[in-house]
Amino acid sequence: xxxxxxxxxxxxxxxxxxxxxxxxxxxxxxxxxxxxxxxxxxxxxxxxxxxxxxxxxxxxxxxxxxxxxxxxxxxxxxxxxxxxxxxxxxxxxxxxxxxxxxxxxxxxxxxxxxxxxxxxxxxxxxxxxxxxxxxxxxxxxxxxxxxxxxxxxxxxxxxxxxxxxxxxxxxxxxxxxxxxxxxxxxxxxxxxxxxxxxxxxxxxxxxxxxxxxxxxxxxxxxxxxxxxxxxxxxxxxxxxxxxxxxxxxxxxxxxxxxxxxxxxxxxxxxxxxxxxxxxxxxxxxxxxxxxxxxxxxxxxxxxxxxxxxxxxxxxxxxxxxxxxxxxxxxxxxxxxxxxxxxxxxxxxxxxxxxxxxxxxxxxxxxxxxxxxxxxxxxxxxxxxxxxxxxxxxxxxxxxxxxxxxxxxxxxxxxxxxxxxxxxxxxxxxxxxxxxxxxxxxxxxxxxx
Amino acid sequence: xxxxxxxxxxxxxxxxxxxxxxxxxxxxxxxxxxxxxxxxxxxxxxxxxxxxxxxxxxxxxxxxxxxxxxxxxxxxxxxxxxxxxxxxxxxxxxxxxxxxxxxxxxxxxxxxxxxxxxxxxxxxxxxxxxxxxxxxxxxxxx
Numbered sequence: 001x002x003x004x005x006x007x008x009x010x011x012x013x014x015x016x017x018x019x020x021x022x023x024x025x026x027x028x029x030x031x032x033x034x035x036x037x038x039x040x041x042x043x044x045x046x047x048x049x050x051x052x053x054x055x056x057x058x059x060x061x062x063x064x065x066x067x068x069x070x071x072x073x074x075x076x077x078x079x080x081x082x083x084x085x086x087x088x089x090x091x092x093x094x095x096x097x098x099x100x101x102x103x104x105x106x107x108x109x110x111x112x113x114x115x116x117x118x119x120x121x122x123x124x125x126x127x128x129x130x131x132x133x134x135x136x137x138x139x140x141x142x143x144x145x146x147x148x149x150x151x152x153x154x155x156x157x158x159x160x161x162x163x164x165x166x167x168x169x170x171x172x173x174x175x176x177x178x179x180x181x182x183x184x185x186x187x188x189x190x191x192x193x194x195x196x197x198x199x200x201x202x203x204x205x206x207x208x209x210x211x212x213x214x215x216x217x218x219x220x221x222x223x224x225x226x227x228x229x230x231x232x233x234x235x236x237x238x239x240x241x242x243x244x245x246x247x248x249x250x251x252x253x254x255x256x257x258x259x260x261x262x263x264x265x266x267x268x269x270x271x272x273x274x275x276x277x278x279x280x281x282x283x284x285x286x287x288x289x290x291x292x293x294x295x296x297x298x299x300x301x302x303x304x305x306x307x308x309x310x311x312x313x314x315x316x317x318x319x320x321x322x323x324x325x326x327x328x329x330x331x332x333x334x335x336x337x338x339x340x341x342x343x344x345x346x347x348x349x350x351x352x353x354x355x356x357x358x359x360x361x362x363x364x365x366x367x368x369x370x371x372x373x374x375x376x377x378x379x380x381x382x383x384x385x386x387x388x389x390x391x392x393x394x395x396x397x398x399x400x401x402x403x404x405x406x407x408x409x410x411x412x413x414x415x416x417x418x419x420x421x422x423x424x425x426x427x428x429x430x431x432x433x434x435x436x437x438x439x440x441x442x443x444x445x446x447x448x
Numbered sequence: 449x450x451x452x453x454x455x456x457x458x459x460x461x462x463x464x465x466x467x468x469x470x471x472x473x474x475x476x477x478x479x480x481x482x483x484x485x486x487x488x489x490x491x492x493x494x495x496x497x498x499x500x501x502x503x504x505x506x507x508x509x510x511x512x513x514x515x516x517x518x519x520x521x522x523x524x525x526x527x528x529x530x531x532x533x534x535x536x537x538x539x540x541x542x543x544x545x546x547x548x549x550x551x552x553x554x555x556x557x558x559x560x561x562x563x564x565x566x567x568x569x570x571x572x573x574x575x576x577x578x579x580x581x582x583x584x585x586x587x588x589x590x
Contacts, residue, residue, distance in 0.1 A: 008450065015454035022461040028534050029469045036486050325540065328486040349541050349590050 035327035046199035051158045056193040062326050066334035067193075070126035073098065076340045078366045078418040081123040092136040098123040107377050108413075110384060111406060114287030115295060116143040124298075124416065127336055130154075131190040140180065146257040147183025148176040152246035154187035157194050157207040162186070172209040176257045196242040204238035205230055208245035214261030215241065221266060239315035244301035247316075249411070251281055267302045269411040269429045273404060282403075289387040291399035296410040303415045307422030319346045362420055369412065369419025372430045376409045379437035386444055393447030401440030408433035474526055475519075477507045485533050487542060494588030509555040509587055510548060521551060541590060552587075553578050 044058045057064025073083040073096075081098035088095050101121045102108055112118040120138030134153040139145070150156055151172070163186060164171030175183045198205045206212060206229045219227035233241055249272055253260040265271040265278075273294075282292035304310050309319070321332045322345040339346035340362060343355045351358055383402050387395045408429050412419065419426035466472070473481040483492045495501055500509070510525075511518040525548070532538040544552070556579040557564045564579070580586070 011451040011454060015451075015458055018458045019454075019461065022458055022465055025534065026461065026465045026468065029465065032485060032533070325487075330489070344540065352543070352584075 032328065035329070038329060048161075048194075048199055049158055050199055051155050051189055051192055051194055053189065053192045056199075060193075062329070062331050063193075063334045066331075068128070069335040070337070071128040072335070072337070073125060074337070074341055076338050077363050078370060079123070079416060080338055080341075081125045091141075094132065094136055097133075098125050105377075107381060110288065110381050111377065111410070112295065115284040117295060127191050129190070131187070135184065145180040146176060146252065147178035147180055148252050148257045148259045149180055150175060150183050150187055151208060151210055151259050153190070154184075155189040155192035155195050156187060159186040160209070168207070169209050169212075173256065173258065176252075176259060191246075195245075204235070204242050206233075206238075206241055206245055210250060210259040210261055211241065211245040211248070214248070214263050215244075217261070217263045218267060221263075236313060236315055239317040240301070240304070240310075243316040243320070247298055247300035247416075249297055249299040249302060251276075251283070253281075267305050268425070269296075269299070269302070269408055270432065272299075272302070272411075273407050276407070286384070286399075286402070289384045289395070289399060289402055291387070291402045291406075293403050294407040294410070296407055296414045299411055299415050300417065300421060303412075303417065303421040303425065305422075306425035309421070314350075318349075322346045322349065365420050365423045366418040369423065369426050369430075372427060373409070373412055373418075376405070376430045376433045376437070377413075379434045380405045380409055383437045383440040386441055390444055390447075393444065395444060395447075397443040397447075398440040401436045401443060405433045405436035405440060408436065474522060477505055479506045482506045485529075487533060490590055491542075491588045494585075494590055498586060498588050500587050504555075504559075504587070509552050512551050512554060513558065521548075549578060549580075552580065556580070556583075 040059075042059055044055055046056060046059065050056065053064060053067060057067075073081045075082050083096045084099055086092075086094055086097050099122060101123055102118070108121065109118045112121075116139035119142045122133075122137075125133060130153045134140075134149060150159075156172075156175070157168070160168050160171030160175065162171065163174045175186060193199075195207050196204055206215075212229060215229050216227040224232075229241060248261055250259055250261050252258065262272045262275045262281075265275045276294055281294070283295040284293060285291070286293050300316075304316065317332060319339040320336050321334060322339075322342060323330050324333050324345055325331075333342070333345070340359060343358050347358045348355070380402065383398065383405065387398050387402065390398070412426050412430055412433075415421065415426075470481070470484050473484060479492060479495065482488050495506070507518070511521045557568070560579075
């Protein structure tokens with residue numbers, strides 16, 4: 001009797017375990033199948049006037065959640081921001097800022113002497129901070145900035161259309177000419193969903209007049225007339241172009257302070273320099289040498305264009321917003337950041353090597369560029385010092401060389417990849433910069 | 449009596465699970481079976497556009513020839529893939545295992561034997577050189 005009881009208990013226990021296992025598996029398969037149904041719930045209606053990303057987030061919670069994470073401050077070896085505590089003041093209520101690049105490399109103060117960048121220049125933080133960091137930078141205090149700056153530091157699509165009574169470009173022209181503080185009243189958010197997406201179809205869309213006009217110039221050089229980016233670009237091109245609306249070199253043209261992308265002769269650093277020489281533009285007069293010089297600004301799109309990834313058809317979003325899996329859904333990661341912080345998704349999709357190896361490859365490229373950048377910077381500073389000391393001869397020619405050398409150096413310095421977007425091109429540009437500094441010093445010697 | 453009922457109940461649950469999970473589809477050669485669970489959607493999409501799309505389905509490259517080898521490989525992968533997918537414990541992007549890489553390599557050399565013959569003679573086979581090391585995108589990119 002006791003034996004039978006033991007048997008019954010044993011079989012029951014086995015059946016219990018098998019039953020639990022079987023049902024657990026069944027439920028798990030059910031859950032995974034539900035995931036694969038790709039649920040999309042439209043809980044709010046989005047229109048061409050919806051600027052608030054939180055409203056878009058109700059329909060697209062996964063994308064919105066990732067977008068909010070751009071507040072993260074994480075360093076990489078040669079970039080990324082570090083959260084530094086700061087005592088808030090009335091004029092600047094920020095409790096945290098990024099590290100000062102001027103403290104990291106005081107040589108930058110010599111290069112930019114006489115320009116607001118020599119007063120305050122910090123490592124860029126994530127998209128979430130673009131507006132507040134621009135409002136509170138010391139550069140606003142030491143110089144009067146125009147409303148043009150907002151083109152890339154705020155969500156301007158709706159404000160531009162409002163200011164232009166429905167005409168985007170007219171609104172752009174209007175805000176450009178206002179003082180920064182006044183134009184600021186028209187905007188509410190840093191870059192938002194509507195800046196890159198059509199609210200009805202979610203298709204990518206360029207909304208920045210600067211790029212609409214700039215890319216048409218580039219395409220005209222390739223023989224494509226009347227290029228209209230939103231109608232003519234492929235989907236993969238758009239996955240770069242929406243980023244290139246802002247991550248480019250630019251200048252403010254004329255008294256209207258019209259934001260202009262200097263691509264009339266091409267996208268390469270020396271082609272852009274040739275354009276600036278032709279239109280005789282200067283950003284400032286150098287305080288030490290008296291040269292009329294230029295300041296380059298984050299030309300990521302231009303540099304990427306010269307690199308192998310661009311050549312292979314890899315878009316910005318492929319590495320900076322790689323696809324990820326949320327349940328069964330494939331979504332692009334709206335936490336825009338350095339691929340070095342997300343190597344498995346950003347790099348390993350195409351390069352099947354270990355993370356450590358891929359990181360080492362990227363950092364090797366960056367270390368080499370960093371070394372060359374230092375050499376080029378020392379060279380141009382030596383030229384600046386020589387011009388300052390020169391009393392006997394006319395230094396006009398040397399100043400012209402400083403302008404060239406400095407712009408090319410700054411092009412690589414300002415570009416946010418430390419050479420990675422196009423390693424050989426970065427080396428070529430820095431090589432040219434070093435040569436211009438040498439020629440500048442030779443010009444001084446010749447005059448003596 | 450009780451035991452028989454318990455066994456019957458469990459067999460019923462397991463059979464239903466098998467049918468619900470379309471377990472039978474894994475016995476076929478249909479590539480759609482490989483994306484019953486959505487992890488291989490990208491590989492499937494890549495294959496649709498690949499050069500091998502017209503000449504080979506998943507099983508042509510990822511299972512060895514012959515009945516026994518094919519179903520042993522299917523059973524082995526079926527088990528480990530199920531464990532991985534259920535537990536969620538796997539590397540993303542997904543990576544081929546060493547055994548499966550060997551199977552795929554043999555498949556390359558089976559169909560392309562006339563081309564690979566000369567390479568094999570050169571002794572390159574000694575190391576862990578694989579066709580897909582360079583020809584990464586012939587079956588499916590990624």
